[in-house]
Structures are given as C-alpha cells and as structure tokens.
C-alpha cells in the first residue's frame with residue numbers, strides 16, 4: 201500500500217511506511233493513506249483518533265505509548281491530511297446505511313442552521329436517523345443542533361436534512377465538518393440547501409432579515425485550512441475546483457421572486473458571507489476589516505460545506521438568517537454584544553418564514569424536474 205508523505209522534522213519528506221496515518225501502534229484506523237484503497241479502514245476506538253470511530257478533535261495523538269509519534273516532544277509529528285479522514289469507502293458505507301434504512305435516494309439536501317431545525321420538522325413521512333446511531337458519524341455538541349438526519353419528502357421532492365451541523369470550533373477538522381455533504385452526494389443528492397444564523401455586518405440589514413448568499417470570503421482558507429486538504433479522490437471531484445459561480449444564480453433569482461410573493465421582499469437581501477473559526481464572536485476591529493473586504497454577514501459555518509458540495513458538483517443554494525446586528529463602532533452598550541441565546545431566539549421567531557421560503561423553492565425545483 202502506498203503511504204503518503206510526512207514531514208520528518210528535518211525539512212525532508214518521507215513515506216509513512218505503515219500507512220496508518222498514526223504510527224503509534226494502537227491505531228489501525230485510516231489504514232488507507234492511499235485514497236484508491238478498496239478496503240474499509242479498521243476503526244480505532246481510542247480517543248486520540250480523529251478519523252472515523254475516533255473522537256479526538258485534533259490531529260495529534262496523546263497516547264502515552266505513542267507519545268513519540270504524535271506529541272510535540274521534538275521527535276516528529278504525523279500530519280493527518282484532512283481528505284484521508286473519510287475515505288470514499290467509508291462515505292459510501294454511511295450513504296448505504298441511509299439509503300437502505302430510508303428506502304430513498306433523496307435529491308435535495310438541507311443543512312439546518314442554528315435554531316433552524318424546524319426546516320427538518322416539515323418533512324413528510326420522515327425516517328429519522330440519530331447521528332449517534334449512524335456508523336462513523338460525529339455527534340452534534342452545539343445547542344440548537346439536535347443531531348438527527350431526517351429523510352422524507354417535501355413538496356413532492358425527496359429530501360434529507362441535517363438537523364444539526366458540525367463546526368470547526370467544536371474541534372472537528374473541516375473535512376469532518378463537511379463530510380455529510382459527501383454522504384449526501386453518494387445518497388443521490390443534487391442540490392444542497394445550506395442555511396445558517398449569522399451576524400449582519402451590512403448596516404442595511406435588520407435582525408430577522410434573510411441574506412441569500414451569492415458569494416463568500418473563506419477566512420479559514422486564507423489561513424491555509426480547507427476540507428479538501430490532502431490527497432484528492434477524483435471520484436468526488438477535481439484537485440483544483442473552481443469556486444466562481446458557486447451559488448446557483450437561478451435559485452437565487454427564484455428565491456427573490458418567492459420573497460416577493462411572500463410579501464417579505466424588503467427583508468430579503470443578496471450578499472457575501474464569511475466564515476470565521478469561532479467559537480468567539482468577532483471584535484469590532486475584525487468586523488470593520490470584514491466590512492472593508494465586502495462581507496455582509498458573518499458566521500462560523502457553511503463555507504466548507506459549500507466548497508465540498510461544489511467539489512462534487514452539487515448545485516448550491518444558501519442563506520443566512522440575520523440573528524444579530526454586528527457593531528462596527530466602539531460602544532459600551534452591552535446589548536450590542538452577540539450571544540447564542542439571542543441567535544436561537546431570533547431563529548425561532550423567523551423559522552416560519554425560513555420554512556416557507558425553503559418549501560416553495562423546493563417545490564419549484566421539483567415541478568421543473570417533473
């Protein structure tokens with residue numbers, strides 16, 4: 201089996217001979233460092249393993265016996281390229297579990313943002329999969345993210361919705377955060393609907409408004425992090441995917457029309473979203489900088505999901521519910537500080553409008569393809 205190259209600490213690269221992704225002897229997980237390997241990786245039950253079956257949120261192993269391989273003791277650090285965390289075969293296994301368990305091949309995937317879980321509650325004839333019962337699936341740790349996958353129909357279309365997403369700040373590597381998008385792809389999903397709660401930086405935005413995303417600024421990408429980092433598996437997509445026109449223009453235009461029909465056109469905007477790592481909210485200086493960069497709304501999600509979806513050629517529609525206004529001037533006012541309770545309360549208040557927008561858009565997609 202071919203191994204991937206690892207830095208050995210003196211600036212040269214060498215092949216990780218045991219192809220484990222971990223060289224501490226206890227972990228056989230990710231034994232396929234080669235993405236073309238046909239075997240399923242053996243799962244590691246230790247906490248130090250950040251791949252399938254493991255729960256470590258970082259990339260280094262703290263196991264005492266294996267301290268040399270994974271610790272910062274001056275010996276060597278074995279990187280875990282993100283794309284190796286979930287090889288194709290593992291994604292396929294999860295997708296099979298869902299399609300066989302639900303008897304469906306959904307066409308539309310929905311990711312529910314913070315407090316927007318009700319988008320999944322309107323699905324008819326739902327088959328519900330708790331994340332903890334899905335093989336190799338992470339768990340949701342954030343309030344407002346229930347941790348269930350719901351498969352069923354909505355406005356005649358077959359859909360699967362994530363009631364709970366995974367965030368970088370939870371300690372999951374980006375590839376793990378967006379792994380469910382690849383599961384959706386192998387389940388048959390063609391359209392990704394990604395929703396989020398976000399802070400409004402554009403001064404024209406009010407709390408409760410909806411911003412249809414037409415572009416993003418990937419701050420984590422600026423810092424050199426990507427869900428696609430590591431060997432590329434062409435069964436998902438190309439090594440260097442283009443991201444211009446990532447957000448489907450037809451769907452944005454349809455959503456604008458739907459907003460008009462719903463009588464909420466003054467609450468609908470089109471804009472640019474940026475994802476920061478979180479979990480802290482932004483400083484005033486950061487918000488000023490983001491505004492100067494042309495960012496309209498800021499959150500801690502979605503961008504890596506969209507990158508993963510575009511990499512495997514899914515059509516993307518995404519929106520931010522503006523749950524708080526971000527101050528871009530210094531002030532002592534406490535009520536200008538963002539907090540998650542407010543985020544969820546606003547999302548709850550606006551869930552009816554968000555559900556209607558999503559349902560009507562799905563109906564149009566379904567009718568157009570019927």
Ligand SMILES: O=P(O)(O)O[C@H]1O[C@H](CO)[C@@H](O)[C@H]1O
Pocket residue numbers: 312313314342365367395396397398478499500501502539540543
């Ligand atoms: O992006 P979603 O998951 O909607 O949630 C947003 O709201 C939470 C902070 O209040 C963060 O998780 C941020 O990303």
Ligand SMILES: Nc1nc2[nH]cnc2c(=O)[nH]1
Pocket residue numbers: 397398399400476478480481482498499500523524526538543
């Ligand atoms: N980063 C960030 N995420 C959010 N999610 C909801 N509101 C906000 C915000 O103001 N900033």
